[in-house]
Amino acid sequence: MSDSSLIEIVILAAVAAFFIFKLRSVLGKRTGHEEKPDFDPFKPRPNDAEGEDDKVVQLPERGKGPRISQDELFEQGEPESAEAAMDDSPLAAGITQIRLADRDFDPVQFVGGARGAFEMIVAAFADGDSKSLRPLLANDVFSDFDGAIKDRESRNESLETTLIGITSVDLIEAEMQQKSAFVTVKFVSEQVNVTRDSEGRIVDGDPNEVTKITDIWTFARNTRSRDPNWALVATRSPN
Known part of the structure; x- marks a missing residue:
């Protein structure tokens, strides 16, 4: 091989090495620590989310849906039993007053x-459960109920109450007194009430007798208070 051919080979090798170096500098080499590209082929495109709005459940606003608290007691309605409150009457006028003071009242x-x-x-009164009664009753009413429970216990007696059913629940009065709303409800129910002594002997009532009982209860709450709960403030029997 001539010296000139050897020189040409060396020159070509140098040129090839130069191009390989430049190519690697442009393309780079993988080390396993490269940053991930912003584009992810497995990430949903904006168009992939079309139709998802139909599956979104909107959370209810205050006063427009059920609440998770004691006042959920007052969040399950019976339209037919409140229709009488919608006519032109003192009851309707009282409800209007309450609604003006409390937009969430229904x-x-x-x-x-x-x-x-x-x-x-x-149920709590029959069980002698004063603790459960406490948050549902105003002070005066709680004192009466708790006193009756303690009197029954002092005689070692127990009360068995079976609520067969509630025949009707009707609003009969509604009014505002300063900041407080008062709503009176008439309950007609069928119950079996039996009082027994410490030996289990019946001292009052008949376990085979269903009695229709009418109770008139008044509930109240301060409409300026953040506490949404109503309390039983008065009980009476029909005239």
């Missing part, structure tokens, strides 16, 4: 809640 929902409160209070 007589239909209130009726359902009143039914739930009635069932809870009747």
Whole structure:
């Protein structure tokens, strides 16, 4: 091989090495630590989300849906039992006054809640459960209920109450007194009430007798208070 051919080979090798170096500097080399590209082929495109709005459940605003608290008692309504509150009457006028003071007040929902409160209070009184009664009753009413429970216990007696059913729940009065709203409800229910002594002997009532009972209860709450709960403030029997 001539010296000139050897020189040409060396020159070509140098040129090839130069191009390989430049190519690697442009393309780079993978080390396993490269930053991930912003574009992810497995990431949903904006168009992939079309139609998802139909699956979104909007959370209810205050006063427009059920709440998770004691006042959910007053969030299940019975439209047919509150229709009488919508006519031109003193009751309707009273409800209007309450609505002006409390935009979240709904007589239909209130009726359902009143039914739930009635069932809870009747059951707690029969069980002698003053702790459960405390948040549902105003001070004076609680004192009366708690006193009756303690008097029953002092005689070693127990009360068995079976609520067969509630025949009707009707709003009969509504009014505002300063900042407080008062709503009176008439409950007609069928119950079996039996009082037994410490030996289990019946001292009052008949376990085979269903009695229709009418109770008139008044509930109240301060419309300026953040506490949404109503309390039982008065009880009476029909005239």
